[in-house]
Structure formats: C-alpha cells, structure tokens
Amino acid sequence: MIGSVKRPVVSCVLPEFDFTESTGLGKKSSSVKLPVNFGAFGSGGGEVKLGFLAPIKATEGSKTSSFQVNGKVDNFRHLQPSDCNSNSDSSLNNCNGFPGKKILQTTTVGNSTNILWHKCAVEKSERQEPLQQRGCVIWITGLSGSGKSTLACALSRGLHAKGKLTYILDGDNVRHGLNSDLSFKAEDRAENIRRIGEVAKLFADAGVICIASLISPYRKPPDACRSLLPEGDFIEVFMDVPLKVCEARDPKGLYKLARAGKIKGFTGIDDPYEPPLKSEIVLHQKLGMCDSPCDLADIVISYLEENGYLKA
Amino acid sequence: MIGSVKRPVVSCVLPEFDFTESTGLGKKSSSVKLPVNFGAFGSGGGEVKLGFLAPIKATEGSKTSSFQVNGKVDNFRHLQPSDCNSNSDSSLNNCNGFPGKKILQTTTVGNSTNILWHKCAVEKSERQEPLQQRGCVIWITGLSGSGKSTLACALSRGLHAKGKLTYILDGDNVRHGLNSDLSFKAEDRAENIRRIGEVAKLFADAGVICIASLISPYRKPPDACRSLLPEGDFIEVFMDVPLKVCEARDPKGLYKLARAGKIKGFTGIDDPYEPPLKSEIVLHQKLGMCDSPCDLADIVISYLEENGYLKA
Numbered sequence: 001m002i003g004s005v006k007r008p009v010v011s012c013v014l015p016e017f018d019f020t021e022s023t024g025l026g027k028k029s030s031s032v033k034l035p036v037n038f039g040a041f042g043s044g045g046g047e048v049k050l051g052f053l054a055p056i057k058a059t060e061g062s063k064t065s066s067f068q069v070n071g072k073v074d075n076f077r078h079l080q081p082s083d084c085n086s087n088s089d090s091s092l093n094n095c096n097g098f099p100g101k102k103i104l105q106t107t108t109v110g111n112s113t114n115i116l117w118h119k120c121a122v123e124k125s126e127r128q129e130p131l132q133q134r135g136c137v138i139w140i141t142g143l144s145g146s147g148k149s150t151l152a153c154a155l156s157r158g159l160h161a162k163g164k165l166t167y168i169l170d171g172d173n174v175r176h177g178l179n180s181d182l183s184f185k186a187e188d189r190a191e192n193i194r195r196i197g198e199v200a201k202l203f204a205d206a207g208v209i210c211i212a213s214l215i216s217p218y219r220k221p222p223d224a225c226r227s228l229l230p231e232g233d234f235i236e237v238f239m240d241v242p243l244k245v246c247e248a249r250d251p252k253g254l255y256k257l258a259r260a261g262k263i264k265g266f267t268g269i270d271d272p273y274e275p276p277l278k279s280e281i282v283l284h285q286k287l288g289m290c291d292s293p294c295d296l297a298d299i300v301i302s303y304l305e306e307n308g309y310l311k312a
Numbered sequence: 313m314i315g316s317v318k319r320p321v322v323s324c325v326l327p328e329f330d331f332t333e334s335t336g337l338g339k340k341s342s343s344v345k346l347p348v349n350f351g352a353f354g355s356g357g358g359e360v361k362l363g364f365l366a367p368i369k370a371t372e373g374s375k376t377s378s379f380q381v382n383g384k385v386d387n388f389r390h391l392q393p394s395d396c397n398s399n400s401d402s403s404l405n406n407c408n409g410f411p412g413k414k415i416l417q418t419t420t421v422g423n424s425t426n427i428l429w430h431k432c433a434v435e436k437s438e439r440q441e442p443l444q445q446r447g448c449v450i451w452i453t454g455l456s457g458s459g460k461s462t463l464a465c466a467l468s469r470g471l472h473a474k475g476k477l478t479y480i481l482d483g484d485n486v487r488h489g490l491n492s493d494l495s496f497k498a499e500d501r502a503e504n505i506r507r508i509g510e511v512a513k514l515f516a517d518a519g520v521i522c523i524a525s526l527i528s529p530y531r532k533p534p535d536a537c538r539s540l541l542p543e544g545d546f547i548e549v550f551m552d553v554p555l556k557v558c559e560a561r562d563p564k565g566l567y568k569l570a571r572a573g574k575i576k577g578f579t580g581i582d583d584p585y586e587p588p589l590k591s592e593i594v595l596h597q598k599l600g601m602c603d604s605p606c607d608l609a610d611i612v613i614s615y616l617e618e619n620g621y622l623k624a
Contacts, residue, residue: 106564106565106566109487109488109492110487110492110493110494111492111493111494111495111500112487112488112491112492112494112495112496113495113496113575121465121466121468121469122465122468122469122472122478126472127472127477127479130475130477131477153433154433156433156434157433157434160434160438160439163442165439165442165443165477165518165519166434167439167514167517167518169514175421175422175424176421176424177510177513177514177540178507178510178511178514179424180421180422180423180424181422181423182422182423182424183423183424183425184424184425188423195490195507198489198490199490199511199514201489202479202481202489202490202511202515203514203515203518205479206477206479206515206518206520207477208518208520228489252418253418254418263425
C-alpha cells in the first residue's frame, strides 16, 4: 500500500516570483526584473507565471521520487505529483532542462559575487496580520549602566502581556554567539553594530518587534542601521543618563576597572559617547532620581500604541 | 496639567533575574549565578528579588524624570514613579549607588571581553504559546540548482497557510546584507554558515520556524550549527539531486560559467560537496523526474506535524 497513510491536505499558493532586489531589504544592486522559470522547478520556454492553488492529496500508485526520514526510506509517503504550476504547458518530467529559458541575473554585493535575491512567497504584511503588530526595531542606546538591558526586559515583558511578539538583541548576548569573534576595538565595535542592525532588520521583516540594546557610542553606525529599514521602522530610544549616575551604579564594576586603567577604550571614560540626535524617544534620568523599569517601558509602549505599531 | 492625558494601564511582571549563562543559548562561560541588584534599577544592599505586578496609572503632580518624543519635550506623560520592585526596602531615589552590592560577573567569549549574559524576562516557551508552534531551524542543504530556495518558499507558504510564523534565511539574500563582507573563499564560506547558524538560532529562540536555505558544502559547519541548538530544534533537509540534474537546470547560468573557468571554486565543479550524513529528511530527485515544490514542502510539513513542531 503506497500512499495510503492519512495525510493532511496542504494548499500551497505561490505568487509570481520576482527574483529582483526587494526594495525594503538588501542593498541597491544592478539586478533587473526578469521573467523566470521558477528556479529549478519551472519548465518549458518563455515566461512562467506562478499563481497556483493546488490541493495535494495522498493517492496510491504515483511515485516519482523517494525520500528518507531519519535515515529510513519511507514507502508510505509518496504523493501524487500534483502540478502546482498553472502553466498548462508544464511537464513535471521535463525538469532537467529548459529550452529557450532565460538566465536569472546574478549580482555582486560587497565581496559576495554571483548572488541572486530570492523574493519570498510570504510578505511581511502577511506575517504581521496574525501577529497584529508591525515588525520594527526599537534601538535602545546609552552608556554602560544607563539601564538599557533592564528597559529591554521590562519592555519585552510589557509587550508580551499585550500578546505581542518581541525579541531582544542584547549587545552583550550577541557577543556570546554571532559576534563572539569581535573585540572592542573601534572597527570591531562598528562591525558589532552593523551586524546587529542587519539581524534586527531581518527580525523586523519577520514581523517581530525587535528590541536592540547596545551602547552604540558613535552616531554613524545606528544611523546606518536606521537607513537599512523602511521609514518609521527604526525607533531609537536614548537612555539619557549622566555618566556620573552610570558610574555610581557601575553594575558590572567596569567603570572602576576603566578608571584604574585595566580596561582601555571604555565608553565615557577614555572613549567618547556621542549622544544621538534623532532619537524618537529620549528618557532623561538625573542624579538621585530614577523611574522604575515599568514606567520607562510604559512610555515606549505608549509611543508604539499611538503610532500604530501594535496592530497590523 | 501634568500627567492628565488618558494612558493605558500596563501590568509588568518581571521574574527574578538570573544574569548567568542561559543553558539553551550562548557558549559555555565561567559566570556564576549571583544575587543581583536588578542592574541599574535595583537599590539597597543584599539580594533583590523581582516579582512585581504593578499597574501604572497616570496621575498628576509626580515628576521624577522628563522625556522627549521626536525631539519635543512631552509634559503630558509623566507617570507616578510606581515602585515595581517587590523589595520593600527599595527606594527609587536611591539609584545612584548600592551600598554592599555585589558586582555582576562578566566573562570573555572569543574576542569579546567583559561581557555579561542578560537573561530575558520572557522565555522561549512563553513566546511559543500564542504562536502555537515550536521555534526551530529547518536547514535545507544541497547543490546550486537543487531547488533549495524553491522548497523554502513553498514551505514558508504552506506553513503560513496553517497560521504558522516562518522566516527564510536564504544564503544569497543574507549575502546582500549581514554577510555582504564575505566572499566565496573557504574561510568566508565557513563564516557565512556560522553567522547564518547563529542568526537561525536567534530566530528559533524567538519562537519562529526559521528556514535556512544554503549550499553548505562541507559537513562540519552545519553540524556546528546543529550543536548550537537544543536537541531536536535543528532539522536538516537534504536536497539529494544529482549534479547532472542541477547542471542541466542551471537557473543562474553559474555551472556554465564554472565549466568555462570563469567562476573558481564552484561547488560540485571544482570544489567538493560533502553530502550530509545526519539529515532528518532526504529528498531524492532523479534525472527526468521531479516533484512539485508543494509536494516536497508537504513532506517537510508532515514531518513537523508528526514531531510536534506545529503546536506549543
């Protein structure tokens, strides 16, 4: 009995593929929109449009490929090779060559040569709809000890209580993984921020409210991250806490080490901090006075609500 | 009138913070669990436990800080400085120094010195619950032209139709942004895969079903990515398509360029492809025979359903 196992019916709708550069993501490049043959699965010559809605059902006796799950060949999973392609000329068995096909235009970005932008079948707006939120980046900046991570946590908790999906990219945490190859020298700090900006962009595109929490001492890199995102999707929150307050808190004991010369290039001590100029939200705190993390998170949440980020 | 604007009431529950290394994320390090003073916001000596549930309300006349929104000082947003901290000894105005406090233990990971793992207040399981899915990585590997990106799109579409949140990390797409500084030489290829693995890990931790689609020609780097994730959260799908088939398809015209010597180090031509040995799913395709993308996606979706990834 081949294919007799009860299987779910999956409808699969793929729009016409546009293998050109997305406008919202990625850098400018020289690729142009071309008719495509649906990558490896298209067939026949000329332009192939994809806009199919083909339910897949388990039936007996059709077998065009085999597959393994966890190393064992599975003889109960062979499906009818439904032609998902709406092009009536297509032939499933003619997939090893496309007469008259056009070659997809690859590009060069930075050091990456011959790459092609693959536009995804599911758009950001479609991911946002069930989440009832707008994917964006909340970029929390400020001196060490200004309360960035604390605000990030309170904000994440407050938004979760409202049923919103957030994810924190904490500068220190990302240095445990993705950025563990980077030191604190100037070029590595810039690269640290560039990578976090790029990852935050991906999270925002996924529909997630991404909370990035890092010192970002120079103005230029966060501004570069802002420019990666569609207008309005980058919300900078500046923890405007005087150095004196941060140094008095010194939760990690790093200011003490920096003052003793045991850490070099420490922001605020022997490395500059350029306060951001374009922040959407500035949270001032003065010596001897501070709000609770919840109060501060509430300010940011109100901003998000008032500006339509908490609905799709 | 200060604080008279109608504002939403936000409840904010923060559990006790554990600033030690998370077991599920990050590399091993030498940090130990310490009682903490809630980073910058704790106060008083000794251990401060956080488990508060404090509604924040707009009231008049309380002002401990000011803040700006889009460059304008907002005089209507000052909140009562609710003490979110359950420690009755805490004093909000005593936040510039913690007598008797313990210093949080920082660590070194790779080139990153003096960093601290900040555990987030919202856990992966909490993010997964409303999504009704298990955050994981579906790692699609195979030769250029084997249909990785096409499967990724069909899979993303199929899962979206089931109300699931996915995000595609396409090897080529990530080279437009995060990895645009990397070339195709051996060490850069390894770094490309390492970074995608680290980012995929973050997406899985966010609760997203992350679909990574890249050639990953050598066995070692994907195995390293697998080891980053909790057991079962890395699902490798091998597009087992003969080189002859991929070369006949050649959707980007790259095989032709490689055969002509115009691209050096091209996987399958003058650079090896090591077929993975541990793949959870192997999709075989033979010359002259191929399934539709929907059929292939359906196989993967069935695997996810049968193994509990499509519920929380």
